[in-house]
Amino acid sequence: MSEILLFDTINAQRAIRFLKSDPIPGDVLNQILSAALRAPSGGNSQPWAFVVVRSPETKQQLAVWYKEFWDNVYSKRADRRDSPVSRSAEHLVHHFAEAPVIVIPCIRGGKGSERDVMTTGASIYPAVQNLMLAAVGLGVGSVITTFLQNHEEKVKDLLGIPDNYQTACAVPLGYPSGVETFGGSKRRPLDEVVHWDCW
Numbered sequence: 113m114s115e116i117l118l119f120d121t122i123n124a125q126r127a128i129r130f131l132k133s134d135p136i137p138g139d140v141l142n143q144i145l146s147a148a149l150r151a152p153s154g155g156n157s158q159p160w161a162f163v164v165v166r167s168p169e170t171k172q173q174l175a176v177w178y179k180e181f182w183d184n185v186y187s188k189r190a191d192r193r194d195s196p197v198s199r200s201a202e203h204l205v206h207h208f209a210e211a212p213v214i215v216i217p218c219i220r221g222g223k224g225s226e227r228d229v230m231t232t233g234a235s236i237y238p239a240v241q242n243l244m245l246a247a248v249g250l251g252v253g254s255v256i257t258t259f260l261q262n263h264e265e266k267v268k269d270l271l272g273i274p275d276n277y278q279t280a281c282a283v284p285l286g287y288p289s290g291v292e293t294f295g296g297s298k299r300r301p302l303d304e305v306v307h308w309d310c311w
């Protein structure tokens with residue numbers, strides 16, 4: 113891949129929550145998942161697993177729990193403001209099950225293990241980012257979501273995820289419906305967040 117394509121892809125990556133329900137071909141999914149596996153992990157332990165949910169019934173159950181968190185917690189937050197992000201997130205709440213694929217990245221260990229949360233996360237979130245970048249490269253939209261974390265034990269039961277794994281997030285995948293397009297993410301400027309040599 114040329115440098116230009118790499119940076120085009122990085123700059124295009126953003127949350128896409130308006131997704132078509134059209135299926136994603138198996139070879140495209142395999143490419144996306146294979147990219148996830150190129151990520152670093154502590155000691156190259158590769159402590160990850162990815163549950164790729166396509167079953168309509170399973171997605172429907174996940175969607176119920178996803179919405180429950182929105183209804184009971186997120187929508188009641190005192191600091192919640194109406195914003196494009198909030199409206200987009202609310203759309204996903206009502207259309208979660210329509211995403212053709214929901215990937216649940218999992219990591220071995222974590223809760224109750226000797227590693228702290230940050231160190232544990234450092235061996236799964238690079239893989240999630242690779243997955244989402246690869247998706248952009250293939251024209252597939254995605255968003256990292258954590259609303260299901262509130263129902264983690266139920267999600268694990270439903271998906272048969274072993275006790276010694278925990279879920280890191282849920283990533284709906286689908287072709288953008290056209291309401292949201294790749295690129296144009298708003299970020300704080302470099303000189304506000306980068307400290308050369310010391311803070």
Ligand SMILES: Cc1cc2nc3c(=O)[nH]c(=O)nc-3n(C[C@H](O)[C@H](O)[C@H](O)COP(=O)(O)O)c2cc1C
Nearest residue numbers: 125126127128197201204255256257258259297298
């Ligand atoms: C840790 C984390 C948790 C997130 N949880 C959710 C979520 O539960 N639902 C959702 O719609 N978006 C979620 N997001 C997506 C963020 O809202 C999104 O990455 C952010 O607004 C930037 O979007 P942009 O790349 O389109 O600018 C989450 C992102 C991160 C990194």
